[in-house]
Amino acid sequence: MLVKVFGSAVFGVEATTITVEVNIDKGVGYHLVGLPDNAIKESSYRIAAALKNNGYYLPGKKITINMAPADLRKEGSAYDLTLAIGILAASGQIKTDEVDKYLIMGELSLDGGLQPIKGSLSIAIKAKAEGFKGFFLPIQNVKEAAIVAGLDVYGVENVLQVIDFFEGNGTLEPTIIDTSEEFNKTLDFPEFDFSDVKGQESIKRCMEIAAAGGHNIILIGPPGSGKTMLAKRLPSILPPMTMHEALETTKIHSVAGKVKDTGLLNQRPFRSPHHTASSVSLVGGGSYPQPGEISLAHNGVLFLDELPEFKREVLEVMRQPLEDREVTISRAKFTITYPSSFMLVASMNPSPSGYFNDSDSPVSSSAAEMQRYLSKISGPLLDRIDIHIEVTPVPFDKLTETRKGESSFEIRKRVTAAREIQSKRFDVFENIHYNAQMGTKQIREFCVLDENSLQLLKTAMERLNLSARAFDRILKVSRTIADLEDSEIVNSNHIAEAIQYRSLDRDGWLG
Structure with a gap:
């Protein structure tokens, strides 16, 4: 008897439906075709034990299973449940003609229990698009899949629950998630708040500008000056995610198996990889391609602490994703694109010792040592x-102040107002939502300067020997400063402040 059941494979962040054809005929043998990997080939042992331990059996006949499309490589153990239900239906142990109306995924334990899978949100989106009636998957993944409205999503703990459902004996009910309610669970009192930061008012101003325009930022300063403390608090002042951003972010984390039991992610991600990270772990890839840290930070913050300690080749692979806001991984047989629109926040010491060229410092470094250290970054x-901003140590009188600084909640209000201005401005552009995403065409259109501002910028370009890209960066930052002041035009004050934030472009910036 021939039966068709359906599973799904995830490539990049998109799912592809897999048709599993199970045919049971006279003879003996278990034949699995359609480019399965070793984890799928080993599934027969898990399926046999799981069925036997639940009162069913693997037929002692010739079982032929084809996973179509046959030229697409299938990976992982998530097809165990799909194959098991197909075998039971083809051998007549389940008497139903409904199995082809549902998408079924899950890894089986030997007792019939189910282990979690990856990419369940992408699979659910595809199942709905292709008109499936429902989706069976492990209960650990049900919250993320149930985000998709219009699809019956069943979280199951054991293969028996699926069997009973098709036999009409079970009381399995679909999981219903109120997506709007999940999305609106905002964090009004973040764990890391800017009110905890003593002093550093100028740096807080920089962080506010960076958040308002989505700009990348690097903090340079000696140990203990508060670089990491400030970076960890940046997500608390970013605008709340939109529903589209939340779904996009959840999908990436789902593919990487990072969602677990949380359902819809409504907080912007903050990723902080160690400086020993490889280029593959940072941008994604591998034998079985997975999203890297830059994609897991999509719509959020990627924090690289001690930037010069990262291997140079690891940092260089970020150059293209920083410009294109996506990373494309190419292999001989396929190409995968992961979104990677993130804010880069980096921190570094000015020298190997960590201190400025200052006679009062515990350890001093020469200008040559500092230059050699800085040259690790291209x-x-x-x-x-x-x-680029210098972070200086906080003086004692500031550290001992009892007065709390401005809270993240207050700063976030100004940042959100500036982002709303930018959203309206770029409403006609599909892939531009804030100032940092502007291309050359938008910069020329929205950053028109008067004569005084042009002269100021020309002088800075000549004295600091800035590149054309640095010129564009200054214009983008000045546009954000103007938006924070609700100013339609970019004036010389905005340009002057933006030029100050190019510390590493200045000769002798270390004093």
Whole structure:
């Protein structure tokens, strides 16, 4: 008897429906075709034990299973449940003609229990698009899949629940998630708040500008000056995610198996990889391609602490994703594109010892040592960072102040207002939502300067020997400063402030 059941494969962040054809005939043998990997080939042992331990059996006949399309490589153990239900239906142990109306996925334990799978949100979106009636998957993944409205999503703990459902004996009910309610669970009192930061008012101003325009920022300063503390608080002042951003972010984390039992992600991600990270772990890829840290930080913040300690080749692979806001991984047989629109926040010491060329410092470094250390970061990468700012140690009188600083909630209000101005401005552009995403055409259109501003910028370009890319960065940052002041035009004050935030472009910036 021939039966068709359906599973799904995830490539990049999109799912492809897999048709599993199970045919049971006279003879003996278990034949699995359609480019399965070793994890799928081993599924017969898990399926046999799971069925036997639940009162069913693997037929002692010739079982032929084809996973179509046959030229597409299938990976992972998530097809166990699909194959098991197909075998039971083809051997007549389940008497139903409904199995082809549902998409079925899950890894089986030997007792028939189900282990979680990856990419369930992408699979659910595809199942709905292709008109499936419902989706069976492990209960650990049900919250993320149930985000998709208009599809019956059943979270199951054991293969018996699926069997009983098709036999008409079970009481399995679809999981219903109120997506709007999940999305609106905002974090009004973040764990890391800017009110905890003593002093550093100028740096807070920089962080506010970076958040308002989505600009990349690098913090340079000695140990203990508060670089990491400030970076960790940046997500608390970013505008709340839109529903589209939340779904996009959840989909990426779902593919990487990072969602677990949380359902819709409504907080912007903050990723902080260690400086020993490889280029593959940072941008994604591998034998079985997975999204890297830059994609997991999509719509959020990627924090690279001690930037010069990262391997140079690791940092260089970020140059293209920083410009294109997506990363394309190419292999001989396929090409995968992961979105990677993130804010880069980097921090670094000015020298190997960590201190400025200051006689009062515990350890001093020469100008040559500082230059050698800074040269670990390439000019093209620094050009892609809009704001460079020096962070100096907080004086004792500021540290001992009892008065709390401005809260993240208050700063976030101004940032959100500036982002709303930008959203309206770029409403006609499909892939541009804030100032940092502007291309050359938009910069020329929305950053028109008067004669005084042009002269000021010309002088800065000549004295600092800035590149054309740095010129564009200054204009983008000045546009954001103007938006924070609700100013339609970019004037010389905005340009002057933006020029200050190019520390690493200045000769002798270390004093």
